[in-house]
Amino acid sequence: MEGFSESALRALAGPRSFERGRGYLDAVSGVEVGDGWVTARVHGTERYEVELVLDGPGGLSGDCDCPYGMEGNFCKHLVALGLTVLAQRESLPRQRKAARDRAQDLDGWLSGLSKDALLILVREQIAEDRQLRRRLELRAASARGDLAAVRARIRDLLDISPFAQYGYVAYADARAYADQAGQAVSAIGALTGSGRADDAITLTREAMKLLAAAVENVDDSDGWLGQVGTDLADTHLEACRAARPDPEELARWLVGHALCDVDDGFTDIDPLDYEEILGEDGLTVLRKLAVEAWRGNRRGWAEKYLMERLAKAGGDVYAVIAVYAADLSPSGHTHLAIAHELDTARRPDEALRWAERGIQDARDLAAVDTALVDYLCDRYTQADRLSDAVAVRRDHFRARRTLLAYQQLRAAARAADCWQAEREGALALLRAEAEQRPPSWYGGPVLIDALLDDKALDAAWQAATDIGADDQQWLTLADQVxxxxxxxxxxxxxxxxxxxxxxxxxxxxxxxxxxxxxxxxxxxxxxxxxxxxxxxxxxxxxxxxxxxxxxxxxxxxx
Structure with missing residues (x-):
C-alpha cells in the first residue's frame, strides 16, 4: 500500500480530474473495504459504482462505470473515493484485516457444508438473483454440450423486449440491457475456454447479427453496447485463434462482414487482425475478394476502405492510389490524400504532380480543399518556386475573396518581393465587389477588413465612408483611429x-x-x-x- 497517496491519485487522474474529485467528497457513500480493494457509490450525474485496487500487480488502479471511467480513465469519482479512504488511513489496516478474517470465516463455513446444504444455498441465490441464474443456466447447457440450448439462452439474453417500451430501450434501461448482453458474450467466450471454439465462432457470428439489429433500438448514449460489440469482436478473434477455421471460409466471411451494411461497424473487425490465422492462402483469397468487390463498386465506402487498408498493409502505394483515383473528389481532397501517400513513400515529384492536378481538375476553385492549396504552395516555396506559389494564391484569392485568402496572397507575394503590384490588383477586385454588394446583416465588405489588416487606416476609413461598412467594422475603425x-x-x-x-x-x-x-x-x-x-x-x-x-x-x- 506504499503507492497509495494523494500524489499517486493526482498522477493517475491528472491535475484537472484530481481537483474536480475534491468537490465530490460529500457524494461518496456505501464505502466497503476488502483485502486490497475498496468499493463505494459516488453520486454524480448518475449513481456510479467505484472500485479502487490498492496494491494490484500494476500498483494503485481503479474502475468506475461513469462514461469517462469506462474509457479506461482514472476519473474524478475514483479520486473522491481515494481521498475519502486516505482521510481514514489509520483505520485502513484494521479494516483490511477484518475483511480477510471475514473471507476466511466464510470460506471455512462453506467448506464445512454438505453437498445438499450447498445446493440449497445455491438454489436460494438463483431464486433471488436473475443474472446468476442465467449465468448458471448457460454453464449447464455448455457442460451438456447442448448447443441448441446455449443458442436459445444467448438469444434470450440479447432480446431487448424485457427492457423496451414500444420497441425501444430508453437511456435509463440501456445499461441493464448492455450488462445482460455482456453475459451472452462471456458465455460464448467460455465455450472457447472449454475446448469448443468451433461452436464459439458460430454463436459469435449469430450474436453479431442480433446485436447489430438490437442497437438500432437502444439509446446507447454512454456507449455500453458499443463496448459489448468490441468484446464480441475480440471473442470471435480468440475463438478463431483456438479453432483454426478453414482459411478460405474465414476470408470469405471477413470480406462479407466488412462489406455488409447490416452490422454498420458495430462490431468493428479489422481483417488484418486475422493475418496469422489466415496464412498466405487465406490472405490471397481475402485480397482477391476485396479487389473483386471494389471493382464492382468503386465508390462504395466499405469497398474503398477495405481495399485501402489491404493496400497500405501490403506497402503497395500504387494500389492505394488506384483506390483514391477511382473516385476523385472535385474539391481535390483525394488528390491531396494521394500526395500524402506518395510523400510517405518518398516520391515527392509524383506527389507534387498529383497536387497540381487537383488544382487543375477543380471545377470551382472557390470550393477546392484549402489544405490542398496550402500543400501546393508550401511545396513551391520549399523548391524556391515563389512565383508559382504567388500564382496559386492569386487564383485562389480571386475565386474566394476572403480576408484569409488575402492574407495568404500577401504572405506569398512578400516572400517573392512583389506584394505592391499584387496588392493593387487584389484591392481593386475587393473594391469592385464591395460596390456591387452593400453591407448586410451577415458582414461588411472584405475590402474594409483587408485595409484594416494592412494597417491602412485612412484608406479603410475612406472606403467605409464611400462604400459602407457593417457595425463591427465601424467599431474596429473607431477603436483604431x-x-x-x-x-x-x-x-x-x-x-x-x-x-x-x-x-x-x-x-x-x-x-x-x-x-x-x-x-x-x-x-x-x-x-x-x-x-x-x-x-x-x-x-x-x-x-x-x-x-x-x-x-x-x-x-x-x-
Missing part, C-alpha cells in the same frame, strides 16, 4: 450606442458600457469632459429602471 481622430471616432460610438439604449439584457448592457468608456476617452482627448458629463447624466436618468445596467456603470466609474 481614436488616438489620432477622436472626433471621428466619437461620432461612430454615439451612433452605435443609441440603439442599445432601447434594448435590455446583460450582454447589451456590457456592450453599452464599453461604448460609454470609449465615448468618455474621446471627450477627454478633445478636452470636452463637461459634454460627456451632461450626456452621461441624461443617459442614466433615462435608463435608471435598468438596475443591472446602473450597477455595471457604477462598477466602471460611469
Amino acid at each position: 481614436r488616438p489620432i481622430r477622436p472626433a471621428d471616432a466619437l461620432g461612430v460610438y454615439h451612433r452605435l450606442a443609441e440603439p442599445l439604449t432601447k434594448e435590455t439584457g446583460n450582454a447589451i448592457y456590457e456592450q453599452l458600457t464599453s461604448l460609454l468608456l470609449s465615448i468618455r476617452d474621446c471627450h477627454r482627448r478633445l478636452g470636452t469632459g463637461e459634454e460627456f458629463t451632461t450626456y452621461l447624466t441624461a443617459l442614466r436618468a433615462g435608463q435608471k429602471r435598468k438596475r443591472n445596467l446602473m450597477r455595471l456603470l457604477d462598477q466602471h466609474g460611469l
Whole structure:
C-alpha cells in the first residue's frame, strides 16, 4: 500500500480530474473495504459504482462505470473515493484485516457444508438473483454440450423486449440491457475456454447479427453496447485463434462482414487482425475478394476502405492510389490524400504532380480543399518556386475573396518581393465587389477588413465612408483611429450606442458600457469632459429602471 497517496491519485487522474474529485467528497457513500480493494457509490450525474485496487500487480488502479471511467480513465469519482479512504488511513489496516478474517470465516463455513446444504444455498441465490441464474443456466447447457440450448439462452439474453417500451430501450434501461448482453458474450467466450471454439465462432457470428439489429433500438448514449460489440469482436478473434477455421471460409466471411451494411461497424473487425490465422492462402483469397468487390463498386465506402487498408498493409502505394483515383473528389481532397501517400513513400515529384492536378481538375476553385492549396504552395516555396506559389494564391484569392485568402496572397507575394503590384490588383477586385454588394446583416465588405489588416487606416476609413461598412467594422475603425481622430471616432460610438439604449439584457448592457468608456476617452482627448458629463447624466436618468445596467456603470466609474 506504499503507492497509495494523494500524489499517486493526482498522477493517475491528472491535475484537472484530481481537483474536480475534491468537490465530490460529500457524494461518496456505501464505502466497503476488502483485502486490497475498496468499493463505494459516488453520486454524480448518475449513481456510479467505484472500485479502487490498492496494491494490484500494476500498483494503485481503479474502475468506475461513469462514461469517462469506462474509457479506461482514472476519473474524478475514483479520486473522491481515494481521498475519502486516505482521510481514514489509520483505520485502513484494521479494516483490511477484518475483511480477510471475514473471507476466511466464510470460506471455512462453506467448506464445512454438505453437498445438499450447498445446493440449497445455491438454489436460494438463483431464486433471488436473475443474472446468476442465467449465468448458471448457460454453464449447464455448455457442460451438456447442448448447443441448441446455449443458442436459445444467448438469444434470450440479447432480446431487448424485457427492457423496451414500444420497441425501444430508453437511456435509463440501456445499461441493464448492455450488462445482460455482456453475459451472452462471456458465455460464448467460455465455450472457447472449454475446448469448443468451433461452436464459439458460430454463436459469435449469430450474436453479431442480433446485436447489430438490437442497437438500432437502444439509446446507447454512454456507449455500453458499443463496448459489448468490441468484446464480441475480440471473442470471435480468440475463438478463431483456438479453432483454426478453414482459411478460405474465414476470408470469405471477413470480406462479407466488412462489406455488409447490416452490422454498420458495430462490431468493428479489422481483417488484418486475422493475418496469422489466415496464412498466405487465406490472405490471397481475402485480397482477391476485396479487389473483386471494389471493382464492382468503386465508390462504395466499405469497398474503398477495405481495399485501402489491404493496400497500405501490403506497402503497395500504387494500389492505394488506384483506390483514391477511382473516385476523385472535385474539391481535390483525394488528390491531396494521394500526395500524402506518395510523400510517405518518398516520391515527392509524383506527389507534387498529383497536387497540381487537383488544382487543375477543380471545377470551382472557390470550393477546392484549402489544405490542398496550402500543400501546393508550401511545396513551391520549399523548391524556391515563389512565383508559382504567388500564382496559386492569386487564383485562389480571386475565386474566394476572403480576408484569409488575402492574407495568404500577401504572405506569398512578400516572400517573392512583389506584394505592391499584387496588392493593387487584389484591392481593386475587393473594391469592385464591395460596390456591387452593400453591407448586410451577415458582414461588411472584405475590402474594409483587408485595409484594416494592412494597417491602412485612412484608406479603410475612406472606403467605409464611400462604400459602407457593417457595425463591427465601424467599431474596429473607431477603436483604431481614436488616438489620432477622436472626433471621428466619437461620432461612430454615439451612433452605435443609441440603439442599445432601447434594448435590455446583460450582454447589451456590457456592450453599452464599453461604448460609454470609449465615448468618455474621446471627450477627454478633445478636452470636452463637461459634454460627456451632461450626456452621461441624461443617459442614466433615462435608463435608471435598468438596475443591472446602473450597477455595471457604477462598477466602471460611469
